[in-house]
Amino acid sequence: NAGVTQTPKFQVLKTGQSMTLQCAQDMNHNSMYWYRQDPGMGLRLIYYSASEGTTDKGEVPNGYNVSRLNKREFSLRLESAAPSQTSVYFCASTPWRGRGTGELFFGEGSRLTVL
Amino acid sequence: GQQLNQSPQSMFIQEGEDVSMNCTSSSIFNTWLWYKQDPGEGPVLLIALYKAGELTSNGRLTAQFGITRKDSFLNISASIPSDVGIYFCAGHQSNAGGTSYGKLTFGQGTILTVHP
Numbered sequence: 620n621a622g623v624t625q626t627p628k629f630q631v632l633k634t635g636q637s638m639t640l641q642c643a644q645d646m647n648h649n650s651m652y653w654y655r656q657d658p659g660m661g662l663r664l665i666y667y668s669a670s671e672g673t674t675d676k677g678e679v680p681n682g683y684n685v686s687r688l689n690k691r692e693f694s695l696r697l698e699s700a701a702p703s704q705t706s707v708y709f710c711a712s713t714p715w716r717g718r719g720t721g722e723l724f725f726g727e728g729s730r731l732t733v734l
Numbered sequence: 735g736q737q738l739n740q741s742p743q744s745m746f747i748q749e750g751e752d753v754s755m756n757c758t759s760s761s762i763f764n765t766w767l768w769y770k771q772d773p774g775e776g777p778v779l780l781i782a783l784y785k786a787g788e789l790t791s792n793g794r795l796t797a798q799f800g801i802t803r804k805d806s807f808l809n810i811s812a813s814i815p816s817d818v819g820i821y822f823c824a825g826h827q828s829n830a831g832g833t834s835y836g837k838l839t840f841g842q843g844t845i846l847t848v849h850p
Binding site for chain 1: 826
């Protein structure tokens with residue numbers, strides 16, 4: 620089973636460039652999330668989508684946009700990349716809508732470097 | 735925002751030793767979870783705890799949900815080299831209506847190194 624698949628796995632951008640991180644899950648999960656991981660900071664929520672057609676901001680949304688394209692796919696876009704967005708990005712999903720229990724399934728991560 | 739204080743930040747141990755790490759919060763959580771992240775991979779759920787006072791085991795792992803609902807600990811017994819990785823605690827807090835969207839608050843992580 621593929622689970623949660625993220626592309627690309629690695630990307631180097633110049634300041635001001637734009638890019639989209641793609642995420643797809645094949646587990647028929649309702650809710651999907653984008654986190655960033657920085658050394659010593661744990662995982663911080665950027666945006667989430669509780670169900671198809673809805674998105675909402677997390678803890679650190681500035682500089683990002685998201686699209687829940689359908690139930691399977693949730694993309695993260697950087698319109699004008701900045702060095703502060705150098706990080707490892709994780710997509711995650713969970714089957715629950717409503718009474719969620721936090722049991723997330725994570726992708727393998729996308730390592731982004733902004734020069 | 736909410737913060738979880740996870741300690742220790744890193745541990746260097748010998749194979750066969752027991753390991754203990756914990757997480758504390760100023761806020762109450764309804765669920766505590768422990769995840770492990772192998773190098774180059776995404777976090778994977780190890781144990782989920784749903785009730786205050788609950789003690790749960792998963793093989794060599796044991797975790798407890800603190801009575802105050804503001805803390806949790808994870809123990810690993812008889813460590814082996816494949817235990818190497820980053821361990822994260824996470825808290826989940828439902829709102830008063832019981833609805834939630836899996837928004838977790840994560841600790842900073844404990845980096846575990848096991849020497850053979």
